[in-house]
Amino acid sequence: MDTNKKEITKIPTKSYKRVYVWQLPVRIFHWANVVAILVLSVTGFIIGDPPALMSQSEAWNTFLFAKVKVIHFIAAYVFFGVMILRFYWAFVGNEYAHWTAFLPFNRDFTINKKAIGNIWHVIKYDVLLMKEKKHNLSDISIGHNYMATSAYVIMFFVGLALVFTGFGLYSDLSSWWLPKLFSWVPDLLGGDFVARQIHRISMWLIILFIIIHIYLVLFHGWLHARGEVSAMISGFKFVRTERVKKTGIDFSKESDEDSDLNYDENNKFKNKE
Amino acid sequence: MAINKERDTYLQTIIKQGYSRRDFMKFTTYMAAFMGLQNSAIGQITKALEKTPRLPVIWDHYQECTCCSESFIRSDHPIVADIILDKISLDYSLTLMAASGHQAEAAKHDTMKKYHGEYILCVEGSIPTGDDGNYCCIAGKTAIEQFKEAAEGAKAIIAWGSCASNGCVQAAAPNPTNATPIHKLTNKPVIRVPGCPPIGEVMAGIIVHVVAFGKLPELDRQNRPKAFYAKRVHDSCYRRAYYDAGLFAESFDDENAKKGYCLYKVGCKGPMTYNSCGTIKWNGGVSFPIQSGHGCIGCSEDDFWDNGPFYERLTALPGFGIEATADGVGKAVAGALAVGVGVHAVASLVKKRKDVSRRINKGIENKDNLQIPENER
Numbered sequence: 241m242d243t244n245k246k247e248i249t250k251i252p253t254k255s256y257k258r259v260y261v262w263q264l265p266v267r268i269f270h271w272a273n274v275v276a277i278l279v280l281s282v283t284g285f286i287i288g289d290p291p292a293l294m295s296q297s298e299a300w301n302t303f304l305f306a307k308v309k310v311i312h313f314i315a316a317y318v319f320f321g322v323m324i325l326r327f328y329w330a331f332v333g334n335e336y337a338h339w340t341a342f343l344p345f346n347r348d349f350t351i352n353k354k355a356i357g358n359i360w361h362v363i364k365y366d367v368l369l370m371k372e373k374k375h376n377l378s379d380i381s382i383g384h385n386y387m388a389t390s391a392y393v394i395m396f397f398v399g400l401a402l403v404f405t406g407f408g409l410y411s412d413l414s415s416w417w418l419p420k421l422f423s424w425v426p427d428l429l430g431g432d433f434v435a436r437q438i439h440r441i442s443m444w445l446i447i448l449f450i451i452i453h454i455y456l457v458l459f460h461g462w463l464h465a466r467g468e469v470s471a472m473i474s475g476f477k478f479v480r481t482e483r484v485k486k487t488g489i490d491f492s493k494e495s496d497e498d499s500d501l502n503y504d505e506n507n508k509f510k511n512k513e
Numbered sequence: 514m515a516i517n518k519e520r521d522t523y524l525q526t527i528i529k530q531g532y533s534r535r536d537f538m539k540f541t542t543y544m545a546a547f548m549g550l551q552n553s554a555i556g557q558i559t560k561a562l563e564k565t566p567r568l569p570v571i572w573d574h575y576q577e578c579t580c581c582s583e584s585f586i587r588s589d590h591p592i593v594a595d596i597i598l599d600k601i602s603l604d605y606s607l608t609l610m611a612a613s614g615h616q617a618e619a620a621k622h623d624t625m626k627k628y629h630g631e632y633i634l635c636v637e638g639s640i641p642t643g644d645d646g647n648y649c650c651i652a653g654k655t656a657i658e659q660f661k662e663a664a665e666g667a668k669a670i671i672a673w674g675s676c677a678s679n680g681c682v683q684a685a686a687p688n689p690t691n692a693t694p695i696h697k698l699t700n701k702p703v704i705r706v707p708g709c710p711p712i713g714e715v716m717a718g719i720i721v722h723v724v725a726f727g728k729l730p731e732l733d734r735q736n737r738p739k740a741f742y743a744k745r746v747h748d749s750c751y752r753r754a755y756y757d758a759g760l761f762a763e764s765f766d767d768e769n770a771k772k773g774y775c776l777y778k779v780g781c782k783g784p785m786t787y788n789s790c791g792t793i794k795w796n797g798g799v800s801f802p803i804q805s806g807h808g809c810i811g812c813s814e815d816d817f818w819d820n821g822p823f824y825e826r827l828t829a830l831p832g833f834g835i836e837a838t839a840d841g842v843g844k845a846v847a848g849a850l851a852v853g854v855g856v857h858a859v860a861s862l863v864k865k866r867k868d869v870s871r872r873i874n875k876g877i878e879n880k881d882n883l884q885i886p887e888n889e890r
Contacts, residue, residue, distance in 0.1 A: 297758075412744075444839060
């Protein structure tokens with residue numbers, strides 16, 4: 241044990257830099273989606289199998305089930321809205337939010353060979369837990385890995401299925417044009433029965449995805465120890481200094497790069513050299 | 514027009530049957546109300562039935578139980594059955610025509626030839642297309658041939674009931690005869706009137722519409738008449754208030770069922786079923802299933818036999834066996850996934866222990882080497 245400790249001491253400790261990966265809209269979309277999916281699933285289960293209500297009040301006096309449904313519909317609008325905005329952000333957001341980060345294609349629609357290699361790497365070392373002989377820095381994704389984004393793309397289509405069948409079923413209850421846009425969906429599928437079935441199955445796919453998603457976030461947070469979990473709150477991830485271009489500013493002499501004392505009134509860094 | 518010279522108008526037929534003009538006016542008023550038309554339409558219908566010569570009707574029966582015909586002749590107003598289904602009006606119907614055998618076939622072919630492009634073809638029952646259609650043969654011809662022959666010269670084609678519209682019970686899995694709804698076998702527009710059976714007044718309303726206005730009624734995307742299939746049974750259900758309140762019968766013999774609470778939890782399919790049961794009701798407006806204490810089974814919806822049990826709110830999951838539901842399979846997969854995640858977590862503790870312990874040791878070393886000024890200790 242002692243010899244082991246001495247050996248470690250010879251290697252300098254790794255230094256990391258804070259990289260702003262998840263922009264504010266991405267984080268807002270993420271957490272709005274969390275709330276929406278949570279509310280939608282809970283109210284959805286209640287709508288599917290309502291609890292036995294032993295109430296003495298008259299029906300005209302109560303509106304409980306209808307309220308649950310209204311909450312479901314409001315959350316559905318949030319879910320749909322977030323989906324549209326996130327889709328928009330896939331074209332204007334940073335490289336980690338861009339559609340090229342989600343599909344294994346380059347911007348000119350050629351196959352992104354690095355993305356394929358990345359998926360392969362994730363399967364080998366993260367899923368199958370194979371022994372990694374040589375650690376390559378470039379194997380560690382700064383944003384999402386392509387295995388994760390492939391799952392997100394599938395979930396996007398599952399979400400679309402939920403939106404189309406959900407608003408299709410809802411369209412008859414509404415006089416607004418937006419849900420009416422989807423009134424053809426149950427007709428195309430052959431009726432409300434099929435639409436409801438697809439809605440229910442899609443919800444289960446989302447739930448199954450969530451189990452894997454939360455586990456893998458915890459797994460990577462534990463294994464890589466570079467702020468995977470808190471990244472969706474702060475937006476920052478920690479990236480090894482070697483991967484960040486030298487800026488010419490030597491932070492080693494500064495006590496705290498964050499301190500207001502080191503910045504002028506325009507928020508520009510005061511290089512003391 | 515050929516029909517004009519040879520056939521009486523509807524009013525003439527009705528008077529000949531012994532009805533008064535007052536009866537006739539009552540009838541047209543009923544019909545306008547069933548179709549959901551405004552007052553002025555009563556005059557239009559009256560005028561049309563006064564002047565229009567009776568349209569020849571061919572009523573074909575294939576794979577069916579005749580419940581549609583039964584429903585139709587029990588429709589609220591006696592004139593309905595008299596003018597449409599009376600042996601004079603109906604040129605061909607297996608159940609109700611006077612002729613039989615070769616005579617009947619000859620009468621049918623006469624009508625088809627004489628009134629080519631003018632007769633109404635009503636179809637009751639689905640058409641088996643498996644094994645060259647041999648599962649249903651009439652007068653030596655398969656149902657497919659019979660239907661195609663009759664459809665060719667029809668002015669309008671009406672699919673009575675769930676059999677002709679959706680395939681109904683004989684099309685339920687595994688559908689041994691490959692029973693097919695008629696709209697899949699012709700390119701002509703088909704008015705679909707699903708229901709097992711459809712409501713008699715609905716059937717009468719559609720026939721009168723075609724007769725009085727000379728065109729198909731307004732149809733929805735599934736080719737069902739909007740006047741009768743635009744709303745779900747749920748939307749016109751008198752127990753809806755209990756649904757919105759969250760007050761449900763838990764079983765058919767509990768206190769809540771006695772109080773008349775919503776039947777949603779004992780399997781009512783009203784929220785997914787488009788029909789007029791809640792408004793027109795059955796047997797002359799006496800009652801409808803939900804009013805009689807039984808949930809809607811969704812008989813006017815596609816594949817209603819295969820959509821899960823009638824008495825439970827479950828979503829059948831095709832391909833996972835007859836007892837499988839989306840929730841059951843979902844829970845099983847989620848459980849399996851949770852186990853898988855646990856196994857992966859334990860395995861990664863073992864497999865990645867060197868990487869992690871190296872990091873931890875380094876971290877501890879860094880902690881030990883922290884430079885904390887004297888005054889902050």
